Amino acid sequence: MARLRIGIVGATGYTGAELLRLLVGHADVELAVVTSRSGEGQPVAALFPWLRGHSQIQYCAPDSATLAKCDLVFFATPNGTAMHQAPALLKAGVRIVDLSADFRLRDPTAWKNWHGQEHACPELLARAVYGLPERNRDQIRKAELVANPGCYPTAISLGLLPFLKADVVDASGVIADAKSGVSGAGRKAEIGLLFSEAGESFKAYSASGHRHLPEIRQLLDEAAGHAVALTFVPHLVPMVRGIHATLYFRLKRKVDPHALLADFYSGEPFVDIMPAGAHPETRSVRGSNMCRIAIHQPQLSDQVVVLSVIDNLVKGGAGQAVQNMNLMFGLPEDRGLSTAALAP
């Protein structure tokens, strides 16, 4: 089979860099075009020296004609960009995986409320497939436009979906206390993200409402078939990579939660249910596309605690995007994603 011609729009952030890292090691892919206005003419390896020797490709200016010759284009752009360029590319027959939030919400009104602008192509929202393979594998295979999930939504929903689908969750109060490494905030020159600000410290942020909240709600509500009263508080951890979601809910009927989890994810290549008593560490998935989950019932009561870890840039971003690409083109789902995590 000819190698897939792949384009990346906006590959100067961490998600874009991670896409590059994964794709230079993917046997079925040819990196055809990587665009960036700011980086035009520069080798990607000049910006990300760890790619030296792995790719000689240079950034070019965004150009729809070039992108239109790709089999698939990844958008690794800030929110509000992909929605302007997707319609033309789709018309040209190019399939799209959008890593931004542009196509994650079905409801254009909700989108506008959280992003402060009208959605540019609301008619595409219904066509977009939410790219969580553990939930939507079959639709992803046929999708032209995949909305790649956010990092928090991935970690949280993988921990909760089995229980919501099985209808064993007391939906009157679900708590998602989530912790993220600093790379989750992106490669942006902001004071709050400086080493001297985020180092040797820990804090919550956006406790009164984070922009990932409506995406998580949509996911949980759809899985449950009814509204779930979710409280979501994100925190910033002094580490580069990793998300740890600690999820609290009550069982509304007796069930073996570990068996339920293990059964739900049986055969899934990228979800690992740990044995009873385990506590997954974020480093155990660093650089890998795995989600590791453990479960506790602190005092054998109906209170369940689920611990779910991912690498925010891999399963929470670029890795899941590659997994979606593999599905869309009939490749083995783990192609390019099979290396073990890097630890210690």
Added chain:
Amino acid sequence: MARLRIGIVGATGYTGAELLRLLVGHADVELAVVTSRSGEGQPVAALFPWLRGHSQIQYCAPDSATLAKCDLVFFATPNGTAMHQAPALLKAGVRIVDLSADFRLRDPTAWKNWHGQEHACPELLARAVYGLPERNRDQIRKAELVANPGCYPTAISLGLLPFLKADVVDASGVIADAKSGVSGAGRKAEIGLLFSEAGESFKAYSASGHRHLPEIRQLLDEAAGHAVALTFVPHLVPMVRGIHATLYFRLKRKVDPHALLADFYSGEPFVDIMPAGAHPETRSVRGSNMCRIAIHQPQLSDQVVVLSVIDNLVKGGAGQAVQNMNLMFGLPEDRGLSTAALAP
């Protein structure tokens, strides 16, 4: 006034080192005796070079005669040590602040269950005053034996007490998702505490039951006047100092939680209620005895989120011990504890 003659038993761990740091800067204190079997004959500044130039005192072997000449002895020993030495010292008229868990639980059966041995002097449990000044200031003033609170219990209870005392908490489900820097685990040569294990990673631990749980339960139940269904999950943060407790509960009646908090702690020297919308960082209390608290009601519902930060070694350990000592001897409560936190 003559300076207080102070002894420290077991000052080779982090809590002991922090006591030394605070006491060498305390105007009313003379460090009379610092014991350690392993360090005997060595200057404390050899073990902790940051004390060079601040104290020339040397470790001596534990000796009850020397300790008996002190006005007050701090125990900074592992659990199970103070309970053997306290009775004789109390008999000799020496007042005690125990930083271990030996005297924190009132119930000797609970103590035995969690510590795996019989308590050596159960009769003292009732005489011991739990050293949380914001709750027991008057008893502490007169106490002969103060059980200095644990770090998690301090951070958690300071965030919950005002609401429990006001009887506005739905006690059927309170969640304490707590995060601690690695120094909270002590200065112990354990693989899991190595830089290469705890660095660049995040995990929960003891999710099915942490040894601080009964202490927190006792605190909350007593404040509420009835049982509170608490779920407590501690996590390890790749930083040295700091605890962040994220506390979730529901209001059982309408109340302004920010006003209630501010009112409860009005005049307290070491609790700072932050303005609405704030997110306290652990570094904002690093090296200081302050507890900073903020409150959120994510969707203006009855769900309350309290964010509470302390330095585990100061307000969660040595600083609170000094605060207790100040109270016990009629000194200004903030003597030796008034420096600002060290940040960035």
Added chain:
Amino acid sequence: MARLRIGIVGATGYTGAELLRLLVGHADVELAVVTSRSGEGQPVAALFPWLRGHSQIQYCAPDSATLAKCDLVFFATPNGTAMHQAPALLKAGVRIVDLSADFRLRDPTAWKNWHGQEHACPELLARAVYGLPERNRDQIRKAELVANPGCYPTAISLGLLPFLKADVVDASGVIADAKSGVSGAGRKAEIGLLFSEAGESFKAYSASGHRHLPEIRQLLDEAAGHAVALTFVPHLVPMVRGIHATLYFRLKRKVDPHALLADFYSGEPFVDIMPAGAHPETRSVRGSNMCRIAIHQPQLSDQVVVLSVIDNLVKGGAGQAVQNMNLMFGLPEDRGLSTAALAP
């Protein structure tokens, strides 16, 4: 004695924040005016929450009339600011400690070469006293304008001065391999200073010429009485605070270097010569004004290795500025600077 009326110009960076932290705990100082264009009207504690409860002062717009009523004004501004405001303040009788590089070089041509602009008041360069008390204590006492040393120059020169003054250094090749925490680069929104860039990594920077180089050269050459061939390579360490200088030179005649060091700094309040075989850690001076120095002669040859650590924001910045202020006003030199370092 009335408390000194102190002004700070530009207190929104790390050096300014550290000045605030030290001065709110200084018994002889009244913080009279703190200026910042960007922060005007805001309490300093809103920007730096660790100052909550320690100062209620607000930033005001820079205003020469207000500053002119101060006894001393600190400039914690970017390079190129103090030189425009200093002349008028000096004329008004206000003494100045400038923490920027504006008055550190005696030669206006060198200044221009390294800073890319003409010096605004070259005539003041000769009047400025270089504020390294261990070298210029007497001149500092009488100075109207003190050029507070840079962080690298402080750590490096304190390790080399005794040997250069004693004329025992082979000046044909001195190596200063220096390592700094990230706060040394300031509170600037730059990609390279992000946690996700500087974390879990180590690198050299400006290996071909750092802006502190001429200042270090001037210091060393003056101490030696002749040119010293210095190679200076700075590195960035994934920590917030601290500088470690590793200094390599050869003895041109036999001498006991440890004795020489200890003798030179005998009686100095802020230089601690460690015993033979020691390796100072940067954390042993964190938050303190101390410089800790150790010395090694790896194979008992004429090759000497000096290890010198400071906190870049204290002895390498705000602390040394306060030490200079104390000297200028006849206060005890360690007033406000006597707390032990914060470790671990």
Added chain:
Amino acid sequence: MARLRIGIVGATGYTGAELLRLLVGHADVELAVVTSRSGEGQPVAALFPWLRGHSQIQYCAPDSATLAKCDLVFFATPNGTAMHQAPALLKAGVRIVDLSADFRLRDPTAWKNWHGQEHACPELLARAVYGLPERNRDQIRKAELVANPGCYPTAISLGLLPFLKADVVDASGVIADAKSGVSGAGRKAEIGLLFSEAGESFKAYSASGHRHLPEIRQLLDEAAGHAVALTFVPHLVPMVRGIHATLYFRLKRKVDPHALLADFYSGEPFVDIMPAGAHPETRSVRGSNMCRIAIHQPQLSDQVVVLSVIDNLVKGGAGQAVQNMNLMFGLPEDRGLSTAALAP
């Protein structure tokens, strides 16, 4: 070709874990036996959860019969172990790559001096090939016993060899100021390696003589053909992985050092010479077998500064061991070592 049957002795440390990580992804290898007394019967993935799903192998007790059936055995044991087991295995026709220091020095007296015991099989020292492929590629291909280089020696020698071989170095004074992440010290329960000790701090150690010194000396002296006066000072960096060597020497004749380097390493798969002005970051080689080198001539003088970075566990340990194995069995040299580094 049948897959190579590989054994690992002592795979419970970081080097062993890294060997496991690399070998589970190596297409030509079958992990036949992994020994550990302490871990006997336990799956390796229980100790290193990031291997879950990548290998089901369990630790077994060291057993020479089983090991004797391997094609190659790696020793990832503490110093002083391999020398006792190597002779029998070699006799059985098993090839060996020893990652400890047992076979690195040619001189048994030097070995005894630095390791405090007699060497158990001094006759093998001459047969052992020093496994630095950039120096000894051909001998490695035919070797039965490879002494895998230490991490510091690898980073330092790769930066110096080209200049020493070209005889352009003033050998009267070469300085190697090296900095290592904490994993370089191994997975040992030692106080000094705790997160709370090594975090947020920086220090030199073993400044008067590190156990890697004789190995580095032997390497440099052999390359130069005469004695090189080396001063080597290692430092501990608050990060998990990475070594940065900053190397200082003087040219004894005019030469273009960048061209010399680039020429020397032309065609080398695992040495990357960066463009002029660059500063390699340790993270740019994290998890990869690459050594990145840059060169500076600070003031265009004869003083040269070489910056050399490796991942201490990969090119400085397990990766180089796999590279050696590939050479020994005629596999492509980069087999199993071609993934890009993991950054950020």
